Amino acid sequence: MTKKITLKINGTEHTMEVEPRMLLVHAIRENVSLTGTHIGCDTSSCGACTILIDGKSAKSCTVLAVQAQGKEIATVEGLATAEGLHPIQEGFHLNHALHCGFCTPGMMMRAIELLEKNPNPTEEEIRWGISGNLCRCTGYNNIVKAIEWTSAKMQGKDLPSTEPEFV
């Protein structure tokens, strides 16, 4: 039996008929064609499918679409505005925090909640904060730098250097 649900994604309402077993990530990618949210492991390990539900980061491969009825969903497509990139996108861009880019949408959505709860995290807090997101390219250092940079930017502080470090 299908259910009629309305998902509010990045401020726009989408009404659809879904089977209760449809995962939220599939509803977002296939029914709404927002393919910026990636499917990596499909087992809630990798974090590539991370989105925000009512501001809380969630692995959308482990949430049913019917559970998101009436909730505010934010995906990577909603970050940039007419004025330009979101600070977290700018941070990832300037700090070379991606190689292949597959983990990046999930990583950024997770970082947004992390910075909202803890605007000025230490390096250790950032590493614990993104412990549910796997990146197989960068070795994480530039991702941590990007989040530190974004933290400074969002608080109007002096921006750390974005020059690559050679060690």
Next chain:
Amino acid sequence: MIAENFNYDAPTSLEEAIALLHQYGDEAKILAGGHSLIPMMKLRFASPTHLIDINNIPGLSYVKEEDGYLKIGAMTKEVEVEESEIIHAKYPIFMDATKLIADPQVRNFGTLGGNLAHGDAANDHPAVMIALGAEVEITGKEGKRTVGIDDFFHGFYTTAVEHGEVLTEIRIPAASGNYGSAYHKAERKVGDYATAGVAVMVQIDDQGRCTKAGIGLTNVSPLPLRATRSEEVLVGSDLSEAVIAQAAQYAAEDCSPTEDLRGNEEYKRHLVGIITKRMLNKAIVRAKK
């Protein structure tokens, strides 16, 4: 991976949820945080015909001290425990444990009640609840009943929660006097089940004598385990180094770990001994603060 088809209801009251459980029979499952159940359904290890989502029922999420208990609503999420002021101030064992449970996104969903009701000895809260001497409130058609944690776990994925019932509250005797608690698990990576985990609670009188002790073990036996001999050697003692060593040795001897990818039996027993000793020392320091 897609689960088998099922029907979905999201009741807004406990009475409605219990009525639905009775209506649909034992093929119905309760959906709490869903981060154990949904993966199992995707792998088709579980194929309930009805899911009853209890996330829309108000009043099941809280952390408060009342009537001599720390009371935690069954639908309280791990993240809400992590951020609770009373937990920070008096029950640091939950800070130790939640940090090591899965990852931040999963902790945004996972609930304490679900962690217990799942009935998995590999989960972390069962050992914590054993150490703290918790009791669990279960609500059914006839009303509420209370089950002590030692009678709660019946077998692999089975607990005292009968069909047609919902786990609604967890009650822990409130911390008083010189009270200390600590938890640690060895894990290979974030999100892994424990290779071995140990939860400890001690209460100490003004003369330095142990008046109460609780030790629970994670993932080293088919059911979450109470290290009874270890507790007995601690209570009434002065918690000397020799007593702690004896308690740690008993815990290592009395568990029954099985070999898997995380290690062989000998290694796991060794871990239980080491972690028991370290957590006892940590809990004692916290108790004396």
